[in-house]
Amino acid sequence: xxxxxxxxxxxxxxxxxxxxxxxxxxxxxxxxxxxxxxxxxxxxxxxxxxxxxxxxxxxxxxxxxxxxxxxxxxxxxxxxxxxxxxxxxxxxxxxxxxxxxxxxxxxxxxxxxxxxxxxxxxxxxxxxxxxxxxxxxxxxxxxxxxxxxxxxxxxxxxxxxxxxxxxxxxxxxxxxxxxxxxxxxxxxxxxxxxxxxxxxxxxxxxxxxxxxxxxxxxxxxxxxxxxxxxxxxxxxxxxxxxxxxxxxxxxxxxxxxxxxxxxxxxxxxxxxxxxxxxxxxxxxxxxxxxxxxxxxxxxxxxxxxxxxxxxxxxxxxxxxxxxxxxxxxxxxxxxxxxxxxxxxxxxxxxxxxxxxxxxxxxxxxxxxxxxxxxxxxxxxxxxxxxxxxxxxxxxxxxxxxxxxxxxxxxxxxxxxxxxxxxxxxxxxxxxxxxx
Amino acid sequence: xxxxxxxxxxxxxxxxxxxxxxxxxxxxxxxxxxxxxxxxxxxxxxxxxxxxxxxxxxxxxxxxxxxxxxxxxxxxxxxxxxxx
Numbered sequence: 294x295x296x297x298x299x300x301x302x303x304x305x306x307x308x309x310x311x312x313x314x315x316x317x318x319x320x321x322x323x324x325x326x327x328x329x330x331x332x333x334x335x336x337x338x339x340x341x342x343x344x345x346x347x348x349x350x351x352x353x354x355x356x357x358x359x360x361x362x363x364x365x366x367x368x369x370x371x372x373x374x375x376x377x378x379x380x381x382x383x384x385x386x387x388x389x390x391x392x393x394x395x396x397x398x399x400x401x402x403x404x405x406x407x408x409x410x411x412x413x414x415x416x417x418x419x420x421x422x423x424x425x426x427x428x429x430x431x432x433x434x435x436x437x438x439x440x441x442x443x444x445x446x447x448x449x450x451x452x453x454x455x456x457x458x459x460x461x462x463x464x465x466x467x468x469x470x471x472x473x474x475x476x477x478x479x480x481x482x483x484x485x486x487x488x489x490x491x492x493x494x495x496x497x498x499x500x501x502x503x504x505x506x507x508x509x510x511x512x513x514x515x516x517x518x519x520x521x522x523x524x525x526x527x528x529x530x531x532x533x534x535x536x537x538x539x540x541x542x543x544x545x546x547x548x549x550x551x552x553x554x555x556x557x558x559x560x561x562x563x564x565x566x567x568x569x570x571x572x573x574x575x576x577x578x579x580x581x582x583x584x585x586x587x588x589x590x591x592x593x594x595x596x597x598x599x600x601x602x603x604x605x606x607x608x609x610x611x612x613x614x615x616x617x618x619x620x621x622x623x624x625x626x627x628x629x630x631x632x633x634x635x636x637x638x639x640x641x642x643x644x645x646x647x648x649x650x651x652x653x654x655x656x657x658x659x660x661x662x663x664x665x666x667x668x669x670x671x672x673x674x675x676x677x678x679x680x681x682x683x684x685x686x687x688x689x690x691x692x693x694x695x696x697x698x699x700x701x702x703x704x705x706x707x708x709x710x711x712x713x714x715x716x717x718x719x720x721x722x723x724x725x726x727x728x
Numbered sequence: 729x730x731x732x733x734x735x736x737x738x739x740x741x742x743x744x745x746x747x748x749x750x751x752x753x754x755x756x757x758x759x760x761x762x763x764x765x766x767x768x769x770x771x772x773x774x775x776x777x778x779x780x781x782x783x784x785x786x787x788x789x790x791x792x793x794x795x796x797x798x799x800x801x802x803x804x805x806x807x808x809x810x811x812x
Contacts, residue, residue: 342768342783345729349729
């Protein structure tokens, strides 16, 4: 199945990644974390399924002239400046000849599941990170393949042979290092950073390259005159914590990764600061009931992701973009930690009423809901749970676990809260719940 | 290049082997198309019905999207991408 040109590219990429000398043998059997990141995933699937698209700029998101944003652009389109998250209108201006393809979520999810299956053959510990990314703990497996490089190459080859898709693979002693490594040689790259080379490889990079360090943290670090990862490594931890609070401690963990000391387990995501979902309406909306309907569906989606990744959170943020592209956001901290969609919706509804009034008839273009301040259920939260609500929560948790099982088996639209019916994408009649 | 939604029922000969389905040739509007290449395949669910989707090419450059309905056991030609 594998085409010669793709095989050649893989071989060339592997040669580039390996360079002269020995394959990385991992003689000390240090922790081996592999990050697999599919290259322009949705666009690559569309190119695979329609070879005529190869070499053309491809934008996955929606048909030409439609609202919404670019989900993925292939590398040809990226050459024109098109990027994920950009509005489709802007993408069309930048690259008028691009082929626009509507997002086919079910198709990409299916291929993603195939990729995860392949990865489970390489390690018993695979953690899907998103639809097109996953971490593997290869600590006990890499030596079976003849070393780190051969391990990474074997994963890439299996994905290419079986699915005709390329992935960029990064290998390092921690999740952060592995993730940074996978981004160093895209597309179709393979980068191995051994523990003793972490400081040398990552030290000269800007701190903004660390996964989870966004513009705000980057700015805070710059105020301490910290621009490079090396400077971050050398900065006293107490100063970091003083400036960045709890996030300083998280950064310290990332630092530990950058120093090659693995304090970040596969089970502990490093940059999951929030879970959220945004939706752009096909037509601007001025009806409160329509907005609430959409908000409920989004709260269900966010809640499902939180349950899947075993998080609860307290800070709910509502984002609203009006027809004139003005964006407002508002947030509220709930009393208890929760992943319950109904509780999230109740907060989101209150936030909507704070920042938008139906009688003003300001058309809304986009709504987004996110939950931040995430912790694992059972972690010390510093808040006494409401005991009267606890039993109700337990019952609802059982209900939503059953809902998750149904959705895993029959698709996302098979069951949902009744008030959100009509906002779901599929017209397939499903089961509705009232909670 | 342009996509055309079709949605026609078709007759199709397929090989069922090792739990997989490989479409071999199909008849559409009185013409038989021999499948030369399966570009990709995926599965979707609607309710309890499972659909098996195939993106295939015949002797020409056009790309055909075929769907097998696991419930009714019928094949559909969903859409065609016409090249050129």
